[in-house]
Amino acid sequence: MSSTAMKKKVLLMGKSGSGKTSMRSIIFANYIARDTRRLGATIDVEHSHVRFLGNLVLNLWDCGGQDTFMENYFTSQRDNIFRNVEVLIYVFDVESRELEKDMHYYQSCLEAILQNSPDAKVFCLVHKMDLVQEDQRDLIFKEREEDLRRLSRPLACTCFRTSIWDETLYKAWSSIVYQLIPNVQQLETNLRNFAQIIEADEVLLFERATFLVISHYQCKEQRDAHRFEKISNIIKQFKLSCSKLAASFQSMEVRNSNFAAFIDVFTSNTYVMVIMSDPSIPSAATLINIRNARKHFEKLERVDGPKHSLQMRMR
Amino acid sequence: MEEDCKPLLSPVRRGSYTHTGSTDSLDRAVRRPFHVEPRNIVEDAASERVTAEAAVLSSRVHYYGRLSASADRLLSPPDHVIPCPEEIYVYSPLGTAFKVTGGDGVSKNPSIITIFAIWNTMMGTSILSIPWGIKQSGFTLGITILVLMGLLTLYCCLRVLKSPKSIPYIDTSDWEFPDVCKYYFGTFGQWSSLLFSMVSLIGAMVVYWVLMSNFLFNTGKFIHNYAYNVSISDTDFGTNGSNRVICPFPDTGGDGRNASGISALYQLSGGNSSYYGNSSYYSDYYYGNSSYNGNDTSDTDLFDRWWSKTNTIPFYLIILLLPLLNFRSASFFARFTFLGTISVVYLIILVTMKAVRLGFHLEFHWFDSSEFFFPEFRLLCPQLTGVLTLAFFIHNCIITLMKSNKHQENNVRDLSLAYLLVGLTYLYVGVLIFATFPSPPLSKDCIEPNFLDNFPSSDILVFVARTCLLFQMTTVYPLLGYLVRVQMMSQIFGKHYPGFFHVFTLNVVIVAAGVCMARFYPNIGSIIRYSGATCGLALVFVFPSLIHMISLRRRGELSWPSAFFHSLLIVLGVANVAGQFFM
Numbered sequence: 094m095s096s097t098a099m100k101k102k103v104l105l106m107g108k109s110g111s112g113k114t115s116m117r118s119i120i121f122a123n124y125i126a127r128d129t130r131r132l133g134a135t136i137d138v139e140h141s142h143v144r145f146l147g148n149l150v151l152n153l154w155d156c157g158g159q160d161t162f163m164e165n166y167f168t169s170q171r172d173n174i175f176r177n178v179e180v181l182i183y184v185f186d187v188e189s190r191e192l193e194k195d196m197h198y199y200q201s202c203l204e205a206i207l208q209n210s211p212d213a214k215v216f217c218l219v220h221k222m223d224l225v226q227e228d229q230r231d232l233i234f235k236e237r238e239e240d241l242r243r244l245s246r247p248l249a250c251t252c253f254r255t256s257i258w259d260e261t262l263y264k265a266w267s268s269i270v271y272q273l274i275p276n277v278q279q280l281e282t283n284l285r286n287f288a289q290i291i292e293a294d295e296v297l298l299f300e301r302a303t304f305l306v307i308s309h310y311q312c313k314e315q316r317d318a319h320r321f322e323k324i325s326n327i328i329k330q331f332k333l334s335c336s337k338l339a340a341s342f343q344s345m346e347v348r349n350s351n352f353a354a355f356i357d358v359f360t361s362n363t364y365v366m367v368i369m370s371d372p373s374i375p376s377a378a379t380l381i382n383i384r385n386a387r388k389h390f391e392k393l394e395r396v397d398g399p400k401h402s403l404q405m406r407m408r
Numbered sequence: 409m410e411e412d413c414k415p416l417l418s419p420v421r422r423g424s425y426t427h428t429g430s431t432d433s434l435d436r437a438v439r440r441p442f443h444v445e446p447r448n449i450v451e452d453a454a455s456e457r458v459t460a461e462a463a464v465l466s467s468r469v470h471y472y473g474r475l476s477a478s479a480d481r482l483l484s485p486p487d488h489v490i491p492c493p494e495e496i497y498v499y500s501p502l503g504t505a506f507k508v509t510g511g512d513g514v515s516k517n518p519s520i521i522t523i524f525a526i527w528n529t530m531m532g533t534s535i536l537s538i539p540w541g542i543k544q545s546g547f548t549l550g551i552t553i554l555v556l557m558g559l560l561t562l563y564c565c566l567r568v569l570k571s572p573k574s575i576p577y578i579d580t581s582d583w584e585f586p587d588v589c590k591y592y593f594g595t596f597g598q599w600s601s602l603l604f605s606m607v608s609l610i611g612a613m614v615v616y617w618v619l620m621s622n623f624l625f626n627t628g629k630f631i632h633n634y635a636y637n638v639s640i641s642d643t644d645f646g647t648n649g650s651n652r653v654i655c656p657f658p659d660t661g662g663d664g665r666n667a668s669g670i671s672a673l674y675q676l677s678g679g680n681s682s683y684y685g686n687s688s689y690y691s692d693y694y695y696g697n698s699s700y701n702g703n704d705t706s707d708t709d710l711f712d713r714w715w716s717k718t719n720t721i722p723f724y725l726i727i728l729l730l731p732l733l734n735f736r737s738a739s740f741f742a743r744f745t746f747l748g749t750i751s752v753v754y755l756i757i758l759v760t761m762k763a764v765r766l767g768f769h770l771e772f773h774w775f776d777s778s779e780f781f782f783p784e785f786r787l788l789c790p791q792l793t794g795v796l797t798l799a800f801f802i803h804n805c806i807i808t809l810m811k812s813n814k815h816q817e818n819n820v821r822d823l824s825l826a827y828l829l830v831g832l833t834y835l836y837v838g839v840l841i842f843a844t845f846p847s848p849p850l851s852k853d854c855i856e857p858n859f860l861d862n863f864p865s866s867d868i869l870v871f872v873a874r875t876c877l878l879f880q881m882t883t884v885y886p887l888l889g890y891l892v893r894v895q896m897m898s899q900i901f902g903k904h905y906p907g908f909f910h911v912f913t914l915n916v917v918i919v920a921a922g923v924c925m926a927r928f929y930p931n932i933g934s935i936i937r938y939s940g941a942t943c944g945l946a947l948v949f950v951f952p953s954l955i956h957m958i959s960l961r962r963r964g965e966l967s968w969p970s971a972f973f974h975s976l977l978i979v980l981g982v983a984n985v986a987g988q989f990f991m
Binding site (some may be wrong): 115117119122173223224257258260317319322323326327329333334 | 437454461463464465468470472474475483485486488489563
């Protein structure tokens with residue numbers, strides 16, 4: 094009962110060619126079910142949906158032929174699409190030469206959101222930033238951010254600048270997912286306690302579908318600032334390879350004389366990665382600790398669950 | 409269930425909304441190897457072998473590679489994202505690492521090698537026609553024209569060399585001049601530059617056929633006369649003595665000259681024209697008589713019938729060369745390029761030795777012609793400019809040649825030096841042959857478009873030259889045929905070797921053209937000047953100037969003197985072609 098009520102939409106929208114499909118593939122690889130042309134022959138819109146965080150469905154909207162789309166579909170079926178939206182992610186191509194048109198579509202989307210899902214969170218991604226010269230990136234992004242904030246009123250939008258060729262894409266999506274997890278601060282405090290108890294060097298919490306790092310704890314400074322993205326990519330690659338053999342990845346242990354790393358299923362929405370630098374602690378001990386912590390964290394999630402669904406029903 | 413085997417991203421047509429990359433499906437950009445992360449992660453290396461950004465990019469690229477099909481360009485890293493060559497290492501799994509030594513896999517040569525390569529490529533068979541060209545335009549005017557044409561073609565060559573760099577926003581590092589023409593003029597530019605390039609190549613191949621027939625004829629004749637001990641004293645009109653120079657076509661030598669050989673003969677015996685040589689050339693001339701030892705006249709007639717320069721030898725060559733043309737790859741023949749250098753060097757030595765032996769015979773008549781000499785300024789000068797356009801032609805491959813220069817900033821200097829060397833070589837050969845041509849007995853009009861024809865087939869030095877050149881041409885001819893085939897086939901059919909039948913048809917057409925020319929019109933001077941002027945019109949004069957003016961205009965930097973000068977170049981190119989037909 095709570096699952097159906099908890100299912101919310103995440104709309105990923107943007108002009109054709111702005112990079113939505115690339116982003117979707119890079120972040121959500123291997124969990125894509127294609128649903129093309131569900132809305133009839135007259136409208137050329139491509140739809141896909143992905144589940145993540147257990148109860149969120151990412152609905153990818155590929156906006157193709159602009160004018161027909163805006164005139165026909167957006168006015169006639171907008172209620173269907175824009176109802177129950179939890180998140181709107183709008184992608185702008187920084188190289189686009191039709192700024193006016195882009196803003197016009199964006200505002201139409203915002204209008205529809207205001208009417209149907211006024212509590213939705215709005216994120217704007219200024220994409221393909223690698224095509225801008227490095228010394229101009231900050232300036233251009235700030236300009237865009239101001240414009241978008243101004244246009245989005247009364248809704249509040251959070252802007253990120255992204256490119257698939259640096260870590261900004263990863264960081265933006267991590268931030269987005271971070272804001273979508275219902276009790277993330279509580280998770281973080283409990284994670285820190287957990288890490289200190291088991292004497293781990295670093296503990297990471299990944300979102301289950303995308304392996305985006307949503308929270309982490311480290312007891313000392315690490316050298317490589319890009320390690321989150323690297324781990325995320327490596328595990329996603331590994332999952333892709335596994336699925337090619339019709340196998341599914343559940344857990345992993347990597348051990349050598351210097352460290353031991355454990356990646357395992359944690360709660361219904363998350364994976365955990367625990368890194369122990371003390372090789373004398375046997376693996377079994379760490380695995381038992383993780384298993385016990387799992388029960389505790391699931392209780393955390395479940396505690397907030399019914400409250401959330403209660404709020405839902407009252408709407 | 410999702411299909412796991414299909415790539416997650418469908419290939420996207422880049423072209424309408426991105427300005428990077430080309431819509432060509434062939435990946436023509438050279439992809440540098442990107443480093444493989446060291447597998448040995450246990451040791452804590454004191455120094456970072458690669459930057460953190462490069463390491464992250466590597467893992468990102470690996471991951472993206474799994475999301476798309478390998479041939480797909482959608483998620484392949486663009487060039488501005490890949491780190492600079494100094495940061496790229498190649499690791500072997502055994503732990504050693506080495507840096508990628510800059511460049512795109514093209515070996516870099518020092519300047520002297522580049523200059524030599526350009527000199528070698530430009531030196532063609534047109535060196536044989538330079539004395540004739542100087543004769544056609546007059547001595548002084550000829551030298552002036554040679555210098556001026558050298559400078560003009562050098563300037564146009566520099567324009568060609570710089571044309572890809574003035575194209576904004578596009579990576580033109582592997583473009584050749586036809587690609588630049590396609591960018592500025594669309595498919596018209598692409599096809600017309602291809603067509604004119606073909607004109608020069610096929611013109612060169614026809615000239616080669618004529619020359620090969622010539623050399624084969626003379627070589628065979630020499631061997632035959634040597635074997636049968638036939639001494640041909642004077643079948644041809646020429647000087648006497650050990651340094652014999654002949655005039656093969658006394659009454660048809662040159663255009664518009666109507667002194668017949670007999671009248672010249674009578675004038676000679678009583679003539680008192682001054683000359684600078686110190687040997688006496690007034691001797692008995694046997695004009696039209698042949699004296700043979702023995703009574704094998706019939707055999708000689710038979711030999712002459714079956715070994716004739718225009719009637720039979722062009723056909724014998726088909727048996728030798730047509731199979732060579734059908735080879736799939738020309739890399740075997742590319743190994744023999746050193747023969748060309750040896751031949752040119754030998755020609756220079758030959759010319760020097762002949763000059764030493766013959767002495768100088770120059771007389772300066774400025775505007776009137778005498779019976780042996782021509783005025784210094786003649787109206788037939790367009791013929792020399794036509795020859796020189798082909799002699800100085802390298803514009804269709806200069807970009808590729810210069811790409812391997814180590815210090816690219818010296819390109820202008822190196823190209824100028826190469827042109828200077830080429831010009832000096834041509835000047836040396838042309839002036840020496842012209843000046844030492846024994847003019848009191850023979851008129852300068854006798855200088856043949858192929859100056860080796862002015863020496864009898866019994867001359868040993870020239871025999872060696874002819875054999876060398878014959879062998880060299882036999883190895884260059886298939887190379888030229890390969891170039892023609894590759895360019896035509898890839899434009900028309902899309903691939904280099906669409907099928908044996910297509911390639912064979914093309915080869916038959918080219919060979920037929922050569923045979924017809926050798927049979928009916930073996931005047932290489934004319935062939936060279938027509939094909940030179942035609943292909944020079946487009947690739948030397950018109951396209952480089954137009955492209956330069958258009959790129960300046962787009963940048964808003966076109967000034968009136970520059971526009972005037974370049975338009976003048978275009979007019980000169982057209983006048984060059986027109987002059988060939990009217991003079």
